[in-house]
Amino acid sequence: MTGAVAASVISAINPAMIALGAALVLRERLSGLQGAGIALAFVGVTVVLTGDDLTAVVANGFGAGDLLVVASVIAWTVYSLISRRLRTPPVTAAASTPSG
Incomplete structure (x- = not known):
């Protein structure tokens, strides 16, 4: 549903999403440099x-596969924030x- 490169690039935004x-x-406080890095990461992925x-x-x-990868990034961000x-x-x- 999406290419490996696209999925990898979208997944690479995970740390920036968690920080945001x-x-x-x-x-949590972000420094100006961290904010600039997050913005640059989103621009780069785009x-x-x-x-x-x-x-x-x-x-x-966007393709359905791209949206699924974005959904997984959002889910991982929520999981990380809750944890x-x-x-x-x-x-x-x-x-x-629970294991499935």
């Missing part, structure tokens, strides 16, 4: 994915996670 989410949701042609994305939209607030030790949290 922590700043917005958990009220340029790589669109081939520097935003009009093609507007005309064609920061857990008071249980990581081993306990992992052991209590």
Whole structure:
């Protein structure tokens, strides 16, 4: 549904998404340099994915596979933010996670 390169590039935005989410949701402070790095990361991913042609994305939209990878990045960000607030030790949290 999407190419390996596109999925890798979208997934590479994970650390920036977590930092942005922590700043917005958990009220963690970001320095100006960190904010600039996050902005640059989003611009870089956009340029790589669109081939520097935003009009093609507007005309064609994103593929279903790309949107699924974006959804996985959002899910991982939410999971990471929730895990920061857990008071249980990581081993306990992992052991209590249902396996499928």
